[in-house]
Amino acid sequence: MFTKTLLVYFIVYILSDFSYGQRDKKFFRTDYDYIETTKGFYKIHTSEQTWAGAKRVCALEGASLFYAENRAEANAVISWWKTVQPNVGWAFVGISDIITEGIFETIDGKLVSEVYNQWQRGEPNDLHGDEDCVHLKLSGDLNDYRCDGESYFICKKSLASLEWNDLCNMPQLGYTFSEDTGKCYKLHTTPLNWTEADTVCRTEQSHLAVINEKLEADYLANFTKSASRRRIKGDYLKGIFHAGFQKKLYEDWQTVRGTPISSDASLWWDNHLPTEDQHKQCGSMFYTGSLNIVNCATKSLFICEREVDTETLGEEEYYE
Structure with a gap:
């Protein structure tokens, strides 16, 4: 725990010193x-x-x-x-x-x-x-x-009006940095279908959460616990969250990052990797952290994920 705390302080220091999102950098x-x-x-x-x-x-x-x-x-x-x-x-x-x-x-x-x-x-x-x-x-x-x-x-x-999320190095203040995974996450509680959720994450310059290891699955299961205590209106599938993988036409299952999905059976519900199902072409995560597939038209809550970028950008183009 002490090591993780030091890591967080180090990241805050680095981003505070070099982040391109500060007002004096004039970057949004x-x-x-x-x-x-x-x-x-x-x-x-x-x-x-x-x-x-x-x-x-x-x-x-x-x-x-x-x-x-x-x-x-x-x-x-x-x-x-x-x-x-x-x-x-x-x-x-x-x-x-x-x-x-x-x-x-x-x-x-x-x-x-x-x-x-x-x-x-x-x-x-x-x-x-x-x-x-x-x-x-x-x-x-x-x-x-x-x-x-x-x-x-x-x-x-x-x-x-520019404010900055130093830990996540982005202007979106609603993202939470995880010491466990080194990534940032946001739980969206307006139910959408998979494609709409994917669009929202991309608009926020992130992507639907891609879960490749048990550590991250456990973290997100805990991260989404608050959803069960909220009164969320609408017709949606409770207990699942859209996740960042899908099966496109004539292609194998892959993540929104264009990489193969995890073949670790322990990450999947009932230890079953996804199979061919013409009605279920999109990814989801149960509230327990287990991965599963879902109909892309199904509305549910979702998690956006962002990798922390500590590199600075070059000079931005200004217009006088």
Whole structure:
């Protein structure tokens, strides 16, 4: 135990000294760019989402759906946008009149009159009576648009709001470092199917937990005990957690890391390695820590895992 404690102190020291996630390093995530003049990090998503979906993706990344606070920020972001994604003509921003028809406000409750509000001529016009969300165009104009329509979108993280999980070397504070495995984990208690769970983990720059040894299985069995004490709504399979392995078409069982699954029978429920089952193509872990297979459409809780990266990155690209 003393040795493990020393190891944790050593990792904290190393990451505190060299971590690229501190504010003075001006780093948030590898897929975000920092704009010096606005003191913020930005990302244009080119996988289209509805407005609500865009808001959710930004939140999963630890950011929020962007809106320009003022003309200076709008100009800076549009200049950056023209550099990184010049072929994207418009994107959802964090403004809507969903709460009260005709009163546009930001995702954090500011009236649109208090922030950048250069509307395109004739807008907002609520075409067909269902345009309650807002696009920012590359021209700098705002336009109301259907919330259920899919579009590109921009996420933002302000430098002032940046916090850092030193032990896990990431901005996601919900991850817990394990002294036993040297990895970080997060228990998600919103039931999803396997594919949705996999997407959430990847969005958080981690992956569904890959369990290759008894030590890790025992740790995760204990780590997930709290789930049994929670009142979680929804129709889902209790007592299991999605895990990071699956059987793709015409391929053998493999982990989400692209490696073969563990052949150690003691890790598997009833000591049975997975077999061919056209209805069960995804991986799971029982609350006991034993591995099993499950229908990919089954909804359950899940565990995301991240290997701790102690290496620093090179200089990030800044935009003035």
